[in-house]
Amino acid sequence: MKPAAFTYHRAHDVADAVALLTDLAAAGEDPKVIAGGQSLMPMMNFRLARPSALVDLGPLRRLPAMTAIRSDGDHLTLGALVTHHAVEKATLPEGFAVLSRAMRWVGHLPIRSRGTVAGSLVHGDATAEWCLLALLLDAVVVAEGPSGRREIPADELFHGFYATAVDLDEVVVEVRFTRPAPHAALCEFARRHGDFAVVDAAVALDLEGTAATGGRIVLGGVAPAPVRVPEAEAVLAAGGAAGDALWGAVADAAAAAVDPPDDATTTAAYRRRLTRTLVADACREASGGLR
Amino acid sequence: MNDPHLLSLTVNGTEQEVVVEPRRTLADVLRHDLRLTGTHVGCEHGVCGACTVLLDDAPVRACLVFAVQAEGAEVRTVESLDAEGRLSDLQQAFSDHHGLQCGFCTPGFLMLAEGVLDEQPDASREEIREALSANLCRCTGYQTIVDAVHATACSRRQEIPS
Amino acid sequence: MTATELPGDGHATEPRAEGPRFDGHRGRWVGASIPRHEDPRLLTGRGRFVDDITLSGMLHAGFVRATVAHAQITGIDLTATRAVEGVVAAYDASDLALGDIVALLDRPAEEFTPTAMPILAKDKIRFVGEPLAIVVARDPYAVEDGIEAAVVEHTALDAIVDEETALRASTTVHDEAPDNVLLDVSMFDTPGVDEAFADADVTVEVTTRSGRQNALPLETRGVVVSWDARDDQLLVQTCTQVPHQVRTLVARCLDVPERTVRVTVPDMGGGFGQKCVVGREEVAVAAVAQRLHRPVKWIEDRREALTAGFLAREQTYRTRAAFDADGHITALDVDVVCDMGAYSCYPFTAGIEPLMASAEMPSVYRVPAYRVRGRALTSNKAPTAPYRGVSRPQYVVAIERVMERAARELGLDPVEVRRRNVITEFPYTGVNAVTYDPGTYRESLDLAEATIRDEGWYELRESTDRHIGIGFCCFSERTGYGSEAFAKRKMTVVPGFDLSEIRMDTTGAVVVTSGTMNHGQSHETTFAQIVADRLGIDTARVKLRQGDTERIAYGWGTFASRSVTIGGSAVALASQRLGELLCRIAAHLLETRPDNVALDGDGGVVQLDDPDRRLTYEDIADVAYLRSHLLPKDVEPALTATASFDVPGDGTFSNATHAVVVEADPGTGAIRILRYACVEDCGVVIHPKVVEGQCRGGIAQGIAGALFEEITYDAHGEPSAASFIDYLVPTATEIPDVSIAHLETPCAFTENGAKGAGEGGTIGAPAAVLNAVNDALRHTGVELDATPIHPRVVLDALEGGL
Ligand SMILES: Cc1cc2nc3c(=O)[nH]c(=O)nc-3n(C[C@H](O)[C@H](O)[C@H](O)COP(=O)(O)OP(=O)(O)OC[C@H]3O[C@@H](n4cnc5c(N)ncnc54)[C@H](O)[C@@H]3O)c2cc1C
Ligand code: FES
């Protein structure tokens, strides 16, 4: 389990990184960005990924913007190289505190110490917590490419099976979360603590007192990419007393709406039932424990 | 530039220069170029934790870092823990609690625990257990490893383990 | 639920052991949890594992492996491989022309079919991961580049992937075994089986299955072989539990005299049985090192370890049992089928699992009539090795499920049914012609149950609508198989005895050898305790040497919980003989009769009728080595002694009861273990913490088998797990704290009164957990009989059964 050979290039700033990607590609190479390496390197060690050139964003940690956690008004902006662990430790505004709480589900401390927000989103695993959170909190991914910067809203980001809208010659510079959700939670089930989830559910509730007036439901592990579940959100939008009856109805709607695959690890029916459980749990937790 | 890179990094307080192929992992450079074989390798995909070292004070998987990415960094390995043959408090606690059998996972657990205790000096036994779930041990059943780290946490904060 | 809501705090309460105690002489060291001798080096990174060895000029090896499960090889082209930068050489089977690995049983053809395992596949591929060619390069990275460049052509065949396809035998894994059966033995059919079933008040039938597991030492297999031109010898440094058997096979396959092969074993990162068989890779690396006259290292990577290393455990038991109305078992009829994979392992053969199960299936119960058929099937899966417990985890599941099922049918408490059947009078000779030495079968069961009861778990289970279940497992474990016991298996290579040599140097410190092989069990500490007590010296003055075929005349290594029982006895006897020698010399020097001196327990020999007259070991050693002219006429210079030890008869049985409380999560089906209590009896405990460590580690592996780990194969023979993402080794959050209570029934025929303690945890845990889960599902009408238990199946039961 040793990676195939590649050439190694340190980027000094974002423009340099983009230029390297462009030039290498033009020279017939198959370059890839490496950030924390916590997804790319296992795949390279298995030789499931074999870029012929790596452009290392590591030196960009010197640039304050790349590792900054900035809150401006209703937005929270994370530099592309902010690590999972930095978010876990940060004290975020209430509307984004769910990000910190969710980090304990992302692998383990040694993974979280190196893995980055942008890396996780670009990698695009269907159960990755960051991918669910991006849909939950309307993230906007800011990417710089040869023709300048562009913004990719989360709902256009995931194309399924590890494919994302970020192009190979683009470098994500920051991720902006634009929808604060003070009543939000992420729940998941994995056979072993720290593993990628079998199914995970992120929920943001709109609450007025003890009444729910709307909200957002995002699921991982039920489709090739993380998905919002409008059918379940409709139940929340119809409103009702916050409590187990409503959470159950939302969870049932979510479970009925998803169409997960049968695969080698488990069955569609089991994923559907986990969906029900986790959506209800996440609603309850998001509401602050209202039953 | 597939060619070897000259890499400089500080390992256990000593500056080192090594010429490495870009694809060489930090684990392999520590073990085979610098001959610090205390850091072990058990999976090369980030799950077992046998290769855990401190990179700029944070516990990381040395199998998931290319050595070239550690340019200019400070690395601490298990070889740094004892002082002239005297075991550190954490190492001593592992021995006292029989927190190791074959000892293959031990360096990784020691470095993980150093990282965890640094981060969460007030961790409870259950928090320690969750943090230690980052690494695999096939021999002990974990209980005595949790005990050893918990005892160290307590003694570092001058508390008697409950 | 928080911990305070739990009746007992998992790790806080230790049940107090009340039972027979060893009242024999106990020295200063045996019985004490002294600091381990191994710890300082292992804690500081100064241990030396195989991959830590670097020799000058060393090359690295790796294997081109099969990517299909079953195929006829039509061509292997290594031209491109040899052209890869950094690659030094590449060989396939025809280049190396090595002898095959063949493991034999002394059984007739209708019972056992011998098959050969080539070092590199010759004409046929039999499993995904099978080694086809070896690539040698300047570093492991270039090795993999070379492997990628190899071209293998083959014609695919249908894959045999389960019992059904094996027995249907549309195709054969080995031509020698046209029915894909390597062993078929009906070991017992005692009188009265059919009558007992005809007369039974209740008959229960259970089909239990266990998934294919990997023993998973955290250190993968590996070897460094170098050619010593001065000694004309291959030095094989390998992590094996059986160095002498590796020597034999390397010599045999390379067709060189055994004296030209030396096998040594450095520190070893676990083995659990996977390393007690000889690997073909070890032989192949030896062959290329010999050919190239360069040191060559091979370190198995995790993908290889999961797919191409030796696996274990996949077995099915179809068990019928007859009971009378009082819950006494009256007959047992079992069909054991073990899927041994593509090859027979050396030296144990593919027969090891079904033969072990057949011999010992009645377990701790008085079974009057017994019939058993045991079969070993071959399939297109990675071959198996005897993993910690060796079929006992499986047959214990079978018989413990039988007890539970009978209890349900009879409306009795399952613990009570066990109590009515458990052996209580010893020695007991069972229907299986095995004689069980004394143990605490009943006492351990009683104490385990009392522990759970006193802590209030039964009340909690009754008073809540949570899905809480309580499960027990009562078992014994034959340890210290001597040559007599192994001979009954009809192996042609019969393990059993162990040898020890002890030497005292001029300072009175000793070096002692053992043919056993430490790989985590703390032999350097426990054997030192044994020696220190026999000689009356500090353990710091005892150094254990193992794992060197040049220093140890012969050894069977470490497996089957034999080390302390057999190896520890040999070490004790050798120490005692050295003590006698010291006394003889001392008596001469003190000018008194030999029976007027004794070891004084403090590094010296004392004159009994005048305790002021005393010689230290240094004094005696001074004479034995440096002034040998002062020795008695009939005593030769040097302070050495040797001893061998073998266990007579059927060996000695450790025993234990495990009690488990679990809760099933109605939302996910996940099983949480709320309480795990183990009451065990391994005779005299040399080092309590070490025994507890063995128990806990074994239990963790048993829980892994019960709830998490499995490698399955699809219809094409493709394995499901090539990484730790798919192979679910449990972590600290999945394994609970375990309380351990010791009972102590000293073994009457091992030197230290000790019985083996290496495997028990692994044996007891699967049945205890499975029973507890079934208890948690008791309202659903569903009973589970297969491991690992997937949460999906639990959830199905909870939802379907409510
Ligand atoms: C044992 C283990 C357990 C894990 N468990 C979880 C888990 O439970 N949940 C979870 O979400 N993740 C988990 N991960 C993955 C981890 O979170 C990764 O850190 C993360 O997915 C990728 O971030 P990275 O910075 O390491 O990216 P890298 O591995 O460096 O890169 C990943 C991909 O993103 C691209 N990329 C990275 N940064 C940029 C950028 N700025 N611009 C453009 N492209 C970029 C790379 O080219 C590559 O394609 C686990 C990993 C391991 C090894
Ligand atoms: S070797 Fe790095 S995590 Fe296993």
Ligand code: FES
């Ligand atoms: S002590 Fe052997 S793996 Fe942990």
